[in-house]
Amino acid sequence: MSAAHAPVVALSGGVGGAKLAHGLARTAPAGGLVVVANTGDDFEHLGLRICPDIDTLVYTLSDTADTTRGWGRADETWHFLEALERLGGPDWFRLGDRDLAMHVLRTERLRSGRLLSAVTRELATALGIDTPIVPMSDDPVRTILDTDEGLLDFQDYFVHRQCRPRVRAIEYRGARSARPSPPLAALLAGDVPCAAVLCPSNPHLSIDPILAVPDVRAWLERSTVRVVAVSPIVGGEALKGPAAKLLRELAGSSSALAIAEHYAGLLDILVIDEQDAHLAPRIEALGISVQVDDTVMRSIPDRDRLARRVLRCLA
């Protein structure tokens, strides 16, 4: 087996990560890709189990994501939410009519005793996705932010307070006792050379929860696993979400270099944007190879192009 055909394992959160995962799914050799999804943002709402990153991955990889709004389903309508508001129900989390089918069906199957990893596979397959989308764990892990307004659940921080509180520390509650989901455990137990991609997702909120699941970090540190990350920070800012703000609050600065420092010890290669090319020497000084690229994915061809470049540098 040549290195170019080593299985590729992509670790991903939501939007930015999902775009690259989509490109990888479209360009990787068939059967050669597994996407491991963060579940630290999962929560219960209206009795329904919501898995924001799994959903974004499923919608993105099945080409049913809304690319304008940037989250949820394309062709979405909001009649459920309108009726819910009229009934006095909570309207802070925007549940679309089509999106709701995912949450209702998943919740029912989980309640019947099925595992999230199995249910995710079924739902993704129903939408025509061949690439396995694997929850990091079937056990609950919850990202809790220690902020200047106290401990906040992820959704409380992200939706209710729109990431305004200053974050001092982050806890991935339950991660230490969480078991990798069976498909992830099978990967971690394998001893074939692998390639891992840390997708351009929020390092603190999307990638670190996955790394906090037992054995994942140790697996990435193996010499047989080649690790590349695509920086979610471009020109000092995140394209979407609070990644830059969190880096400033937790690491003192926000840049592709801060990403390199954050993942130091884990990375073989960091893909940075052309705007950040000047940071390459300082990143290489950390023992990380640098690849400079246009990392902003505006279109599906952009996703494919970046994915091909990432796969090539893993070869």
Place this chain on the structure above:
Amino acid sequence: MSAAHAPVVALSGGVGGAKLAHGLARTAPAGGLVVVANTGDDFEHLGLRICPDIDTLVYTLSDTADTTRGWGRADETWHFLEALERLGGPDWFRLGDRDLAMHVLRTERLRSGRLLSAVTRELATALGIDTPIVPMSDDPVRTILDTDEGLLDFQDYFVHRQCRPRVRAIEYRGARSARPSPPLAALLAGDVPCAAVLCPSNPHLSIDPILAVPDVRAWLERSTVRVVAVSPIVGGEALKGPAAKLLRELAGSSSALAIAEHYAGLLDILVIDEQDAHLAPRIEALGISVQVDDTVMRSIPDRDRLARRVLRCLA
């Protein structure tokens, strides 16, 4: 207190009963009406608690029912169901996007330990309904049909098999140990003269389950409770649903007379349609007064007119 202002308690199932209940709500003196709803058709679907008769009553009394289709919400859309089908979920029960809000919110509140009677009151109030809509019981009662195809749950009989199997007997499973819901129990415990209306709902599937709840029948048999029924059978047929078929299968014939015989011992007055006027002498021979009227409710003024006539004959 004059008899004309005695509290009116309407026992109702879905569509036909809900139309009269709506008329009663619009014409009864304020605070003078309580609607007791059948819950024998309730079931779990996709992990959601569906209460078909409560929902029809709530939608009808809040003027949000679809009057063309005859069930569910007006201005309904079906995007949830489309997405559900695409995900491989069950599509036999038509859940509309707006309707879903009712089921999701109710289910969440029930799961948090609230009583169906309290949750129903909240949801109805949110839609502007002043009239209490009271589930017959907060405990589960399930209508089971013993048919030539075996024992069938109500939804299995009604939706899946479209009422085709021949019914030999009906069981209201759980009724004997079900407690009347607190608002109904308060009515049953009262000793003021009352008037009760058996709405033009299916006697076997909608009214009998309510009568099977302990103390309800005994309460209706009290001399201080005046009972009127509106026949759901007009010209030997039901306007909607399997009422006539069930009467033929279980009582040998379907007519306003069969309704009178079904409710014998309970009724003071039976309101029958003009088409059935010739049956009046045989009904009166059972010791039941007859009022002949146009009982078909095509419009909201029809509901009001029939309700006024019913209230007047109770005075």
